[in-house]
Amino acid sequence: MLDHCSIVHKGGIVLWSRSFTPEASQLTSSSSSPVNSLIRDALIEGRVAEEKYEKGGYAVKWTFVNDLELIFVVAYQRILQLTYVDDLLGALKIVFVELFQPFLAAFVASLHAISSSAVVLSMTEATRWNFENALEGWDIAFDKLLKGLENKAAEDRKLRLRPAARPPPTPSPGSSDVDLLPTESQPGTVDEQQIARNVEALKNRLRGRGGTRAPGRGRTRKDPRNGRDSHPNSDSDVAIKHKQKGKVLRRWGDELPSESEMASLDFSYEKLSDQDHHPASNDLEALVDEASRGIRNKDGLYEVRDWEFTNDKAADDVIARALSGSYKESKPAQGSLGTLGSLFARFTGSKVLSEDDLKPVLEGMKQHLMKKNVAKDIAEKVCEGVGESLVGRKVGGFQTTYATVRLALSNSITHILTPKTSTDLLFSIRAKLMSPLTSAQQRMPYSITFVGVNGVGKSTNLSKVCFWLIQNGFRVLIAACDTFRSGAVEQLRVHVRNLSMLSVGGAGDSEGRVELYERGYGKDAAGIAKEAIAYGRDNGFDVVLIDTAGRMQDNEPLMRALAKLVSVNNPDKILFVGEALVGNEAVDQLTKFDRALRDFSGAGTAVAKGRGIDGMLVTKWDTVDDKVGAALSMTYVTGQPIVFVGTGQTYTDLRQLRVANVVEAILSD
Known part of the structure; x- marks a missing residue:
């Protein structure tokens, strides 16, 4: 077992370290630590040709990356015989440099640009460079690498201690008949049909050798197919019987099942329990990913998790090559x-x-x-x-x-x-709901309209936003204003049913916190939205989410209809829903949606004059890996922020973007 591992710059700055035992943790912080002794006694004195350094019961090994001025150090108790230490050092050097070379190059370049003393340089750079954020994900990669080498070493020990296997006995020439029958010593499994064929073949051989026949056996009969003599138990008869058997109705009992028994076997999604009228727990688990639930902050509000850029696939590939030995070290x-x-x-x-x-x-x-x-x-x-x-x-x-x-x-x-406007949707909702009113005014719900082209996932991601709002205690009304697409209303009805049955924050189900307002198909979407907002006002709903029909950005009649919905209802927020996959097409879609809303929504009215897109929700974000340039393009075009990104198929697969994570993904190699 290792005691300590660290990655240090030659100037004295520790980029990363880990101690595996409390004793090693105390030693590394003292002047008598084996790592400090190594630097003082071996490296400073130029004794770099040695392969191992021993100090106070510890053995220390190291390796260099001269181009980046890095030292990789591993310390362990010298009484232990750790055969994988040399492999670990080589693999550490390969994987660490491969994953973080751009950052390391910039770091070393900044050190060369400073002409102060080594002591001042170490103190200054240690505080200026945030290694914890820059090397994020290294701990996971190190654990995978160490575990892989430890498992490999354990397998090697087992092979060395395992006795040599004796070769299987060679069958005698006369044992062919016995070999036809399956035995426990033979590997694999034999099906019933094969066993039957083997038995029949063995019987036929015994008959041919004059073996003992049972009374009444051995008579021949005419084959009805060709008139030839055949044995009643020949292989062909077995095949005929097996072929004629066919599919037989399985009966579980002497009587047909009752209605109650049939009901107990009904596992369809629509089936409700007789006790609580809720679907099976397995169905609910498929709707929510517990690991992706929002995080409750100090104010008691649920926050959507941040999207974090992790290059896990590249890291796993480098680690696999390092463990297999196929990755050859070369000068960068x-x-x-x-x-x-x-x-x-x-x-x-x-x-x-x-x-x-x-x-x-x-x-x-x-x-x-x-x-x-x-x-x-x-x-x-x-x-x-x-x-x-x-x-x-x-x-x-x-x-x-x-x-x-x-x-x-x-x-x-x-x-x-960097957002020019606030992306805190919860703050905006609470600010409107808590604003003072006169005696003649009624509290209006906060309304959000979702717009976009066909098939990008407006209804699905609207439901994710709804679940997040329910988590924060809001009553939500979903307005089905897509009166064109077949199944649009039914889709929202299923989402509302699911959302009303989910447990939110340990407070039981959310029944009564979400409702669907729909008027069927072929109606005016602007009128339905207006009725839904009025219904939400009269029935104490906090938020109204307005789902609209998808439309192409070049279809002027449909864009005018959408602008009419905006101008008539003046929603508090207009979110454009776009895909992360489409690249340049997303810019064209967003530009024309924003321009059409600004041009048409103010026609003939001053209520919503000049309204454009207020923010974006980018779907299918989990499919693009580090190719997240759509975020940069869409933000550059409108100057509006990306409020959320969709990352999966459950109601908790909603994330918010941090600028630093997007920049890291764009600059990654």
Whole structure:
């Protein structure tokens, strides 16, 4: 068992460390720790050729990554014979550098740019660089790597201790008849039909050798098919009997089942329990992912979980290659510092950046953004802004130029994605519900309209938002204003039934907190929405969620009908629902929806003049991995924030975006 493992920069900064025992944790914090002794006695004195260092009952091994100035250290009790330590050090170096090389390159470049002493450098950089966030996910990758090597070492020990297996006995030439019968020593299973054929074949052989026949056996009969003699128990008869048997009705008893017995065997989704009129618990479990439920904050409100970018697939692939030994260690090339790394190879000395210097860099940056699903026009504008901020800046060498350009791109993306308006939907709802009223006024519910093209998941994600609102104690009315698509009203009816039966926050079911307002098909959607808001006002509902029919952004009559719904009802929030998969098409959809609403909603009325999209809900976010450029494109076009993203098929698969997570995904290689 290991006692300690750490990754340290040669300047003295500890990037990551872990102690596996309390004793090792105390030792690493003292001046007599084996790691500190290693640095003092071996590394500083230049004794780097040694393979192992021993101190106070501990054995310490290490390895270097010279290009990044990193030291990987492992300490364990020297009495133990840990055969996998060398493999662990090699695999650690490979996996860590592969996963975090862009960050490490920028970190080392910043250290070279500082000309202060080593002591001041360590204190300054340790506080400025947030290693915990930058190396997020490394603990999980390390655990997988360590567990894989430990299991591999355990298997090797078992193989060494296992006695040599004796070869199976060779059957004698006369044992062929006996081999026809299955025995317990033979591997595998034999079905009944095969056993019957073997038995019949064995009997026929015994008859041919003059074996003893039972009385009345051995007579022949004419085969009705061809008139030839055949044995009554031949293989053909067995096959005929098996073929003629056919499918037989299974009877479980002498009497037919009663109605109560049939009801107990009815497991259909519509079946309700006789006791509580709720569906089976298995059905409810399929609707909610407990691990994805909202987090209750200090104010007692449920918050939607953050979407976190994790490159688990890439990490697992690197770990698998490191464990299998198929990953060969090689010197990191300049291009491996990132997608743009190879473009900085010619920056060898200190110089002032010009437009000609940045032209190939910005082109490579644009290609990288487009691979991340950023629209081409927007990628060009982002790169132009980055170029303007870099022209005339003085940089020194490959590493600092790479770090400077990467930081400029990160700042540009962060500026675009930072919301210009509040994304706190709960605050907006509570502010309206708690606003003072005059004696002649009635409390109006907070209304949210969901718009978008066909098939993007408006109704499904509306239901996710509804569940989140129910979690926070609001009474929600869903208005079925999609009066065109067949099954739209029935779909919402199923969602409302499901939501009314779910347990919310341990407070029992949510029956009475959600209701559907529908008037069938072929009606005016604007009128139904107006009636639903009035119904919600009169019956004490807090929020009205308005579902609209999907429509293409170029269909002017349908866009005018949608603008009419907006102008007549003036909803508090208009959310555009778009897909994360469509890339540039999402920009076209969003632009034309926003323009149509602004152009048509103010026609002939001043109530909702100039209303446009207030925010976005991006669906199927879990299908794009790190290609999250649609978020950048959609936010750039409208200047409005992405309020939620949909990440799955249950009511809890709703997430909110943090700018830092999106930037990390876009800049990842």
